[in-house]
Amino acid sequence: MSEQIKPKVLITIFGATGDLAKRKLYPSIYRLLRNNTISKDFAVIGLARRGWSNEVFRDNVKESVEQAFGECEELDDFASHFHYQSFDVTDKTAYDRMKELVEQLESQYDTEGNRLFYLAMAPEFFGQIANSLQEYGLKETPGWTRLIIEKPFGHDLDSAKELNNQIRAAFDEEQIYRIDHYLGKQMVQNIEVIRFANGIFEHLWNNRFISNIQITSSETLGVEDRSRYYDDSGAIRDMVQNHMLQMVALLAMEPPISLTTDEVRSEKIKVMRALRELDLDQVHEYYVRGQYGHGVVNDKEVAGYRKESEDLIFSNTETFVAGKILIDNYRWAGVPFYIRTGKRMPEKRTKIVIEFKDIPMNLYFKSEREHHPNLLVINIQPDEGIALYLNAKKSGSEALAEPIELSYKQGAMPAINTPEAYEKLLYDCMIGDATNFTHWDEVALSWQYIDPILKVWEDEQPNFPNYESGSMGPKKSDELLNQDGNHWWEV
Numbered sequence: 001m002s003e004q005i006k007p008k009v010l011i012t013i014f015g016a017t018g019d020l021a022k023r024k025l026y027p028s029i030y031r032l033l034r035n036n037t038i039s040k041d042f043a044v045i046g047l048a049r050r051g052w053s054n055e056v057f058r059d060n061v062k063e064s065v066e067q068a069f070g071e072c073e074e075l076d077d078f079a080s081h082f083h084y085q086s087f088d089v090t091d092k093t094a095y096d097r098m099k100e101l102v103e104q105l106e107s108q109y110d111t112e113g114n115r116l117f118y119l120a121m122a123p124e125f126f127g128q129i130a131n132s133l134q135e136y137g138l139k140e141t142p143g144w145t146r147l148i149i150e151k152p153f154g155h156d157l158d159s160a161k162e163l164n165n166q167i168r169a170a171f172d173e174e175q176i177y178r179i180d181h182y183l184g185k186q187m188v189q190n191i192e193v194i195r196f197a198n199g200i201f202e203h204l205w206n207n208r209f210i211s212n213i214q215i216t217s218s219e220t221l222g223v224e225d226r227s228r229y230y231d232d233s234g235a236i237r238d239m240v241q242n243h244m245l246q247m248v249a250l251l252a253m254e255p256p257i258s259l260t261t262d263e264v265r266s267e268k269i270k271v272m273r274a275l276r277e278l279d280l281d282q283v284h285e286y287y288v289r290g291q292y293g294h295g296v297v298n299d300k301e302v303a304g305y306r307k308e309s310e311d312l313i314f315s316n317t318e319t320f321v322a323g324k325i326l327i328d329n330y331r332w333a334g335v336p337f338y339i340r341t342g343k344r345m346p347e348k349r350t351k352i353v354i355e356f357k358d359i360p361m362n363l364y365f366k367s368e369r370e371h372h373p374n375l376l377v378i379n380i381q382p383d384e385g386i387a388l389y390l391n392a393k394k395s396g397s398e399a400l401a402e403p404i405e406l407s408y409k410q411g412a413m414p415a416i417n418t419p420e421a422y423e424k425l426l427y428d429c430m431i432g433d434a435t436n437f438t439h440w441d442e443v444a445l446s447w448q449y450i451d452p453i454l455k456v457w458e459d460e461q462p463n464f465p466n467y468e469s470g471s472m473g474p475k476k477s478d479e480l481l482n483q484d485g486n487h488w489w490e491v
């Protein structure tokens with residue numbers, strides 16, 4: 001068996017004092033090291049404007065790891081690999097200082113010149129940073145250079161194109177890793193395995209046997225302290241354009257001829273090309289938006305979105321979206337893919353329900369209304385696993401059936417270690433595997449699909465708030481399915 005590659009790398013994080021770096025990146029790097037996945041020959045440079053010293057930075061790194069995992073071993077040694085430089089990305093003179101530090105650490109840590117630049121800050125800076133990295137010779141190294149870019153990649157199709165042109169002027173497509181952390185989730189990666197490693201599913205995976213597919217990603221949190229970003233973005237840009245459409249693509253794509261990056265991407269791109277674009281006058285028929293008002297979540301009273309911060313008082317930004325997606329190809333013609341996502345809902349959960357078509361006449365249920373179609377449920381989070389709902393004989397002498405659940409929970413298998421999505425994706429980038437990152441074509445096509453919805457919503461005054469915190473969103477989200485004779489499955 002071939003030994004796993006243990007990359008040696010110098011990681012430079014732009015936005016090192018920010019929320020993402022603290023909550024996700026430092027704990028992930030810690031796990032990569034503790035699990036022996038990366039070499040001990042690694043170093044991290046943290047860049048941001050505030051005037052931190054190395055010590056303050058390291059204390060923050062340690063705190064974030066402890067917040068994620070509790071008390072941890074060898075934390076001081078881990079943190080000693082972290083170095084801070086106060087840095088304003090808009091200040092050109094800063095890049096020479098940064099280059100000096102990069103070269104010094106490369107010889108100190110023997111990282112073989114491998115450089116990973118992680119842009120964990122507001123997207124408005126991405127183009128400028130990429131350009132300066134090129135201009136100041138930071139790509140000139142005997143090792144590899146890779147750039148991880150956070151979402152959102154643009155604000156609409158035009159701005160995404162502009163951003164892409166800026167980045168592509170400095171980096172080749174193979175060096176660019178556009179991260180969508182849902183693609184690093186164990187159960188999202190499992191979609192392909194469930195489909196392509198099980199004859200019983202793949203043969204049925206089409207419009208002859210599937211009635212509809214439902215993807216729900218609900219959150220209990222509100223906007224928290226991200227209102228500046230979120231209010232400009234809303235749920236459609238924050239979740240639908242990226243995470244939700246990526247899950248649709250994985251559910252709908254044809255089997256790739258192999259599992260290489262290019263083949264998998266090529267199949268996903270075909271799905272994106274087949275998404276039925278909406279005419280402006282169809283948007284209301286296919287999409288519902290909402291904004292949370294006051295309510296109760298996890299037994300706690302919470303304020304409505306407009307009360308979360310002073311700048312939100314008149315906000316028309318949606319915190320909930322439900323939509324119906326149609327895919328115009330041979331496999332999926334006529335099968336609706338329903339998606340819904342929102343903040344301040346009753347629970348934090350992402351799940352996919354595949355509803356199979358019912359048999360023409362069911363002898364075992366007393367009335368039409370009692371039909372229980374077979375469902376395959378993929379629990380992305382929490383309780384990662386899958387469940388299959390079948391019908392079996394009800395105990396007793398009557399010839400009646402009742403639904404039963406066959407389930408598998410990933411967490412119940414102690415040998416299986418579910419890595420944090422960012423940990424997995426950081427490692428993939430270090431070994432040059434871009435399969436679970438988004439290609440520019442996917443980004444462009446997803447914006448192309450979203451743009452008409454943005455256009456219609458921008459021009460209207462919604463009647464917000466229109467759902468209570470702690471509810472499953474506005475009533476219209478239920479009607480979206482009811483009009484097709486379907487309903488959301490709460491399984």
Ligand SMILES: NC(=O)C1=CN([C@@H]2O[C@H](COP(=O)(O)OP(=O)(O)OC[C@H]3O[C@@H](n4cnc5c(N)ncnc54)[C@H](OP(=O)(O)O)[C@@H]3O)[C@@H](O)[C@H]2O)C=CC1
Nearest residue numbers: 015016017018019020048049050088089120121150151152
């Ligand atoms: N937080 C999350 O859960 C998620 C975030 N993302 C994406 O990750 C990126 C970062 O988000 P997040 O961490 O939440 O944002 P934050 O606002 O928490 O962090 C922004 C970081 O950028 C730094 N910064 C701002 N301006 C400059 C500048 N001119 N020069 C240098 N550094 C600067 C800030 O530090 P300082 O003020 O010290 O300069 C800070 O470290 C965004 O693209 C976001 O969309 C994606 C998915 C989830």
Ligand SMILES: O=C1O[C@H](COP(=O)(O)O)[C@@H](O)[C@H](O)[C@H]1O
Nearest residue numbers: 151181217219238239243350381
């Ligand atoms: O990208 C984002 O995702 C999170 C939800 O991610 P999860 O892994 O916790 O499900 C969301 O809260 C955030 O608004 C969005 O930017």
